[in-house]
Amino acid sequence: MPLVVVGISVLILLFLMTKLKLNGFIALLLVAVGVALVEGVSVEKIPDVLAEGVGGQTGDTMLVVGLGAMVGRVMGDSGAAQRIANRLVDAFGLRFVQVAMVVTAMLIGVTMFYEVAFVIIVPVAFTLVRVTRKNLLWVGLPMSIALSTMHSFLPPHPGPTAVAATFHASVGHTLVYGLFFAVPFGALVALVWPRLPFIRKMNPTIPHGLVTERVFDEDEMPGTAWSLLVALCPVVLIAGAAVAKMAVSASNPVLPVVAFLGSAPIALLLTLLLAVWAFGPRIGRGLAEVSASCTSSAKAMAMILLVIGAGGAFKNVLVEAGTSDYIKDLTHSWPVSPILLAWLVAVILRIALGSATVAVVTAAGVVQPLLAGSGVHPELMVLAVSCGSIAFSHVNDPGFWMFKEYFNLSVLDAIKARTTYTTVLAVLGLGGVLAVEWTLDALAL
Structure with missing residues (x-):
């Protein structure tokens, strides 16, 4: 039974990494090979499945994570990240540094992928930790939770947008309805979770090499305007492209250029070039010094990218083994309401496969026939x-490994922190959907 195999494989992975202390990259590949053999994937095909999984995952994330890390390190080594951190502290005060991270993450995360927004904001979070001497999770966890909420709940992110097309739903209406509960629920969980006793017991350190350890004097840091300009450059490019895609006709000849400039890799590459000049020759730093910052960040990212890639291999083996098809056949005839069935199928697929994109697309295909005549919006x-x-993010989710590595957590601590908050967000989200349905039905009476 595929779900039993998934459960056993997760337990074995946890044993390898927690008890035997095996490197995450190696452990993930070993478990992926074992699952492929048990599920009947042909031996000669297994290397291609692994390579496809690693390539597909790192192809999506390597440019974003790599360029984002370089931008962050250049900003950190020049003092720009500390300048922004200081301004956030000045604006919100030390007591409300978490609120600052939630507001920043939600504003940036409305239109940006979790991974893209994460690598842009995390250098500021690291600097805030150094400046305020707060626990890393006290500052970073609210940011991650807010970004997860925006990315998973709302268009124009890829999952919700793809499902909107399947259901012939209005992307604009979906965004408006979702904002009603995404913002309050995301903010609530973001501010509550770091205060929970099992989270407060964790005290991870900032991963070495991702941020400078230097504390700058006031006159050594670049100005606020330039610091914010570089930090917001990818936000403006990516958000502008998303808005243009929804507001401009597809036949408009300018749209391909806007889409090109607003793609995450290009936006981050342009931002990196701007950062290299703005925090290099413009303020008297040589290009060699700025390039050294880029190189040091790349070295720090190597193992993170390997682990993320191995997570993609594990996910791809589960997809290749037909786990999603099994779940689709299992759930299509369940006698429950379309909204609840849609949510349940997505949760089961997320637990089994790890991929939120596969979960939403497959779940939409399962419940789409039930929509006609149901009266559900x-x-x-x-x-x-x-x-x-978004529910139950765990070891078969490449995003789980990104969260774990950046926040320098053990596997068990990452499960305690991330798996729990993603599951609570999913449950609260279902409640929000049902509340909006009740409200719309009441207004229609």
């Missing part, structure tokens, strides 16, 4: 599937 079906896809 298609936008609510989109939100139900999207909310379910």
